[in-house]
Amino acid sequence: MKGTVLYAPGDVRFEERPEPKIIKPTDAIVRISVTCVCGSDLWPYRGANPITQPTPMGHEYCGIVEEVGSAVKAVRPGQFVIGSFATSDNTCPHCRYGYRSSCEHREWITTAQAPQLRVPLADGTLVATPDVPPDEMLPSMLALSDVMGTGWFAAYAANVKPGGTVVVVGDGAVGLLGVLSARQMGAGQIIAMSRHESRQKLAREFGATDIVAERGEEAAVRIKELTKGIGADSVLECVGTPESMMQAIGSTRPGGHIGYVGVPHGVELKGEKLFYTHVHLHGGPAPVRRFLPELIDLVWKGKINPGKVFDLTLPLDQVAEGYRAMDERRAIKALLRP
Numbered sequence: 001m002k003g004t005v006l007y008a009p010g011d012v013r014f015e016e017r018p019e020p021k022i023i024k025p026t027d028a029i030v031r032i033s034v035t036c037v038c039g040s041d042l043w044p045y046r047g048a049n050p051i052t053q054p055t056p057m058g059h060e061y062c063g064i065v066e067e068v069g070s071a072v073k074a075v076r077p078g079q080f081v082i083g084s085f086a087t088s089d090n091t092c093p094h095c096r097y098g099y100r101s102s103c104e105h106r107e108w109i110t111t112a113q114a115p116q117l118r119v120p121l122a123d124g125t126l127v128a129t130p131d132v133p134p135d136e137m138l139p140s141m142l143a144l145s146d147v148m149g150t151g152w153f154a155a156y157a158a159n160v161k162p163g164g165t166v167v168v169v170g171d172g173a174v175g176l177l178g179v180l181s182a183r184q185m186g187a188g189q190i191i192a193m194s195r196h197e198s199r200q201k202l203a204r205e206f207g208a209t210d211i212v213a214e215r216g217e218e219a220a221v222r223i224k225e226l227t228k229g230i231g232a233d234s235v236l237e238c239v240g241t242p243e244s245m246m247q248a249i250g251s252t253r254p255g256g257h258i259g260y261v262g263v264p265h266g267v268e269l270k271g272e273k274l275f276y277t278h279v280h281l282h283g284g285p286a287p288v289r290r291f292l293p294e295l296i297d298l299v300w301k302g303k304i305n306p307g308k309v310f311d312l313t314l315p316l317d318q319v320a321e322g323y324r325a326m327d328e329r330r331a332i333k334a335l336l337r338p
């Protein structure tokens with residue numbers, strides 16, 4: 001089988017890789033229907049994370065179960081399944097509290113940009129859909145594997161409530177789906193921060209009521225104006241840079257909540273400054289698995305269509321072009337078909 005391997009910044013190859021096999025009785029092998037490039041894949045691609053050896057890539061996936069280990073009970077061959085990028089047993093204390101991406105037995109999925117994938121802890125990690133979804137539903141099902149679940153968690157962590165005011169920092173796939181999540185949770189005002197026309201358009205389609213194209217100080221002033229001088233109840237931080245984090249803190253009203261899901265790169269917070277803001281901070285790698293049954297149901301019934309964030313579809317063997325297009329911001333998110 002061939003799979004995606006990152007060799008160095010900008011150097012993505014699609015090359016011969018060992019076929020995945022059942023290693024533990026709790027494993028499953030999934031035949032990937034669709035996979036994709038993640039915004040977080042761009043960190044190493046751009047050299048922000050060091051690459052010490054050729055690194056297989058990919059953590060967003062859905063597909064058909066091909067084989068299961070002897071201990072797997074919840075899924076069976078032939079079912080269409082979606083899993084999180086973090087595996088979970090669903091039985092340890094952290095899982096039971098809902099933080100399945102902090103499972104005591106967590107492993108990260110790292111080889112999903114390939115035709116086949118081994119999923120450890122299959123019973124806890126994978127969720128089967130009611131039936132094999134039609135082809136046009138695949139992008140939305142795939143989005144649940146990470147970006148939609150992460151946007152949803154950002155909104156949940158930011159305590160989005162019916163009628164509340166929301167600011168979304170970041171117009172990547174996660175930010176855009178944070179807008180969709182806030183709308184679904186009943187937010188009254190949703191301010192999306194974006195300076196790209198196509199992304200602004202999708203943000204509006206997903207439920208944004210206002211767009212702020214300014215950055216930094218000017219953006220802070222604009223958001224104050226839009227929230228009657230108060231600041232937002234809920235702010236979703238979906239980038240992970242020092243600027244985006246400060247933007248989020250500066251947009252939140254005293255007593256408001258920030259859900260931060262952008263993987264921090266160089267973010268440092270001054271305790272004293274934070275102290276006087278009165279904000280709640282809640283974030284981390286999204287416990288996507290917790291939300292999968294509910295989100296699958298919403299997609300299955302046609303109530304949400306998060307797959308709209310995929311604006312580029314490529315055959316899997318052209319994965320390198322997917323990275324390039326996202327790096328150059330020619331594409332929001334690249335879907336890959338094996």
Ligand SMILES: [Zn+2]
Nearest residue numbers: 038040060146
């Ligand atoms: Zn991802």
Ligand SMILES: [Zn+2]
Nearest residue numbers: 089092095103
């Ligand atoms: Zn666990």
